[in-house]
Amino acid sequence: MIPFLDLKAQYASIKDEVDAAALRVLASTQYVLGEEVAAFENEFATYCGARHAIAVNTGTSALHLALLAAGIGPGDEVITVPFTFVASVSAVCYTGARPVFVDIEPRTLTMDPSRLEAAITPRTKAIMPVHLYGQMADMAPIMEIAQRHGIPVIEDACQAHGAQYRGERAGSIGLAGCFSFYPGKNLGACGEGGLVVTNDDATAKAIRMLRDWGQEQRYHHTLKGFNYRMDGIQGAILRVKLRHLEGWTEARRANARRYTSLLRDVETVTSPTEALDRRHVYHIYAVRSADRDGLKQNLDAAGIATGLHYPIPVHLQKAHADLGHREGDFPVSEQAAREVLSLPLYPEMTSDQVATVVDAIAQATMVKPPRAALRVG
Structure with a gap:
């Protein structure tokens, strides 16, 4: 797990x-x-x-x-x-x-x-x-x-x-x-x-x-x-x-780089983008998949916990129906809500754990896992 x-x-x-x-x-x-x-x-x-x-x-x-x-x-x-x-x-x-x-x-x-x-x-x-x-x-x-x-x-x-x-x-x-x-x-x-x-x-x-x-x-x-x-x-x-935050942040960033490098071989999943003028601290490492729900189910079955941040944009939440919005008003947000899946990421996470997650994603999407590359870094 x-x-x-x-x-x-x-x-x-x-x-x-x-x-x-x-x-x-x-x-x-x-x-x-x-x-x-x-x-x-x-x-x-x-x-x-x-x-x-x-x-x-x-x-x-x-x-x-x-x-x-x-x-x-x-x-x-x-x-x-x-x-x-x-x-x-x-x-x-x-x-x-x-x-x-x-x-x-x-x-x-x-x-x-x-x-x-x-x-x-x-x-x-x-x-x-x-x-x-x-x-x-x-x-x-x-x-x-x-x-x-x-x-x-x-x-x-x-x-x-x-x-x-x-x-x-x-x-x-x-x-x-x-x-x-x-x-x-x-x-x-x-x-x-x-x-x-x-x-x-x-x-x-x-x-x-x-x-x-x-x-x-x-x-x-x-x-x-x-x-x-x-x-x-x-x-x-x-x-x-x-006092530990910067060390933890660099550990998060290192694991994010591992994910991004290894997931290049998985065509059905898109890694998050870090803009060139920014330092991303990866509170969440959210990939995108056209079959997000299927991918989540497969990872759950493999013992890998994931998160959904966020499956329903606020303008479509029942609590805010009074704002008068409907589906289609903000299409980029709505597409992201359908596709994002948050992978495990924390400072203490090991390279082997990252490798295991990527293996499971590759297997779930029927792509040969790049196992030889997984142990690098």
Whole structure:
């Protein structure tokens, strides 16, 4: 059996550090926010090349508060993509704004800048590209269009810890960047967690208040806020894991290169594309197949766990039927949703495990497995 990811292996590799960090918080009794969370905020801001980082309880909360801090509210429109996890759109809805979709590029599966300007209306108050699967959207044209129209950009970087676009880190380009630390993410908490980075002082101040009941100081509620605070133990554990993130990222990238090299011999499967001006951190390694469901069934039977990210684009979800979309409105997203299949990928994955997955794919698609090449690298 090859798991989709192996959190037990990750924990085993850093058990002493993680245990010590958790015990340190228990001894301090700073269970909510506190010194460990503040230290993590500073360290993650430095990692991203941003001035501020504000830790919250989930990535969804990070998106929600970043939008609120940008002034988004009822009657406004926020442009994003339909091929994403539903939380991207839910956060827009939480503000009372209306999500407006533009389709994705077929190669990177991120926002297609050529379709963006046509979606802008007088009600457009934010643009939210999604850095999907660990690869950043094409930010230069997105930022140029946004700046020309005076519209802030909120980066959904929930899957893109450490990704880069022309040398700049995910989250550092727009007004704010939002991250999730759900356990399966490249940088995952032992529970839930999220964070916003920004270079804007006013945005940072607003988000800090909004996450903690809108307080500017204790019991002085300047804004109508929320209880979106990060737990102290999560902050301490994330500090430990952040020190390992770059090593884990390079291990992910190495396994992704192995997959891509070996899958060239499998004509019925297409590997993901890493754009030349970007650093893909491979939160997900999603191949494409015209017979995705058949391939998944065959891999399941071979004891290889896979994932579907995402089989139904948001504009076709029943929960968002009120937006009035129908099949055919965003054909690139819809085709991707029919074809993508996420393969096992994690830092601790061995070359032999990658080889086994590729063998199984080759056998499932009736292509002779390139076994001689599998042990190289």
